Amino acid sequence: xxxxxxxxGTLALSPGERATLSCRASQSVSSRYLAWYQQKPGxxxxxxxxxxxxxxxxxxDRFSGSASGTDFTLTISRxxxxxxxxxxxxxxxxxxxxxGQGTKLEIK
Amino acid sequence: xxxxxxxxxxxxxxxxxxxxxxxxxxxxxxxxSFYWDWIRQPPGKGLEWIGSMYYSGSTYYxxxxxxxxxxxxxxxxxxxxxxxxxxxxxxxxxxxCARRAWVGPFDFWGQGSLVTVSS
Numbered sequence: 001x002x003x004x005x006x007x008x009g010t011l012a013l014s015p016g017e018r019a020t021l022s023c024r025a026s027q028s029v030s031s032r033y034l035a036w037y038q039q040k041p042g043x044x045x046x047x048x049x050x051x052x053x054x055x056x057x058x059x060x061d062r063f064s065g066s067a068s069g070t071d072f073t074l075t076i077s078r079x080x081x082x083x084x085x086x087x088x089x090x091x092x093x094x095x096x097x098x099x100g101q102g103t104k105l106e107i108k
Numbered sequence: 109x110x111x112x113x114x115x116x117x118x119x120x121x122x123x124x125x126x127x128x129x130x131x132x133x134x135x136x137x138x139x140x141s142f143y144w145d146w147i148r149q150p151p152g153k154g155l156e157w158i159g160s161m162y163y164s165g166s167t168y169y170x171x172x173x174x175x176x177x178x179x180x181x182x183x184x185x186x187x188x189x190x191x192x193x194x195x196x197x198x199x200x201x202x203x204x205c206a207r208r209a210w211v212g213p214f215d216f217w218g219q220g221s222l223v224t225v226s227s
Contacts, residue, residue: 035213044204044217045155056215088155092213096170099155 002027002091006100012108019076021103023089030093032067036074039102040085048087049074081107110134112205114221120199121227126192130205130218131185138163138183143208146179146190148201149220156201160208161188195225 003026013019023034032052037045047056049065052072062077076083084107089100116128130144137144146158159169161179169177173192181188192199202222206214 033211037214044206044220045214046217047213047215050213056213090155090213092208092211095160095168096172097157097160099157101154 001096002029002094002098004089004091004098004100006087006089006103008103009101010104010106012106013079014108015079015081017079019074019079019083019105021074021076021087021105023072023074023100025070025072025091028070029072029091033091033093034065034067034072035090035092036063036065037088037090038083038085039088045088076105079105110207110216112207112216112218114203114205114218116221116223118222118224120195120223120225122196122225123194126190126195126199126203126223126225128190128203128205128221128223129187130189131187132207133186137181137186137188141210143210144179144181144188145206145208145214146177147204147206147214148199149204150198150201158190158192158203197225199223200225 005024007022034052036049039045052067053065064075066073086102086104111133113131120126143160145160161167176193178191202220204220205218207216208214
């Protein structure tokens with residue numbers, strides 16, 4: 001099973017700032033089959049990024065993803081008030097499919 | 109626009125069987141290249157993938173559930189279902205159904221259904 005470790009656990013920033021969220025995989029993720037989701041309280045996760053760096057339909061371009069080996073990064077270039085939520089990384093290349101434990105992005 | 113909706117009892121007794129149904133609208137479940145999955149989230153915790161089903165009925169599961177989970181399909185109703193046997197308090201969670209393409213992320217999700225295991 002591929003274990004995904006996200007850091008930090010909580011990130012406190014202000015609107016307008018840049019957010020950098022990390023996800024490290026315990027082994028190689030097949031063909032960059034790595035996604036990022038945003039989840040707000042009481043809602044289902046929302047797909048932001050797939051294939052490590054491709055934005056899902058309708059996702060603003062302030063969200064971007066990158067990869068280097070087993071390290072993956074989600075960057076939000078300029079935080080909007082609606083961006084404060086929990087973010088999960090997810091690998092879908094190897095069964096069992098797994099998720100990171102989440103990074104909570106909160107308002108400073 | 110594709111929509112998924114979970115339904116089922118919100119309370120299940122320990123040792124009994126949890127049963128949930130996912131109704132799909134805006135597209136046919138009987139379409140190649142898509143998988144239909146269940147994912148759960150214990151209160152205040154992270155996400156756990158439970159299992160996956162292809163429209164043909166073939167399935168595979170997360171070994172962590174130790175063979176207690178079964179996913180089935182009813183193409184005539186455009187629904188798929190989850191059963192988890194011998195539940196304990198550790199199975200208390202919000203259960204989501206979701207769609208993904210072959211080797212793809214989960215792109216459409218249901219709103220989630222809270223199931224509490226308690227006597």
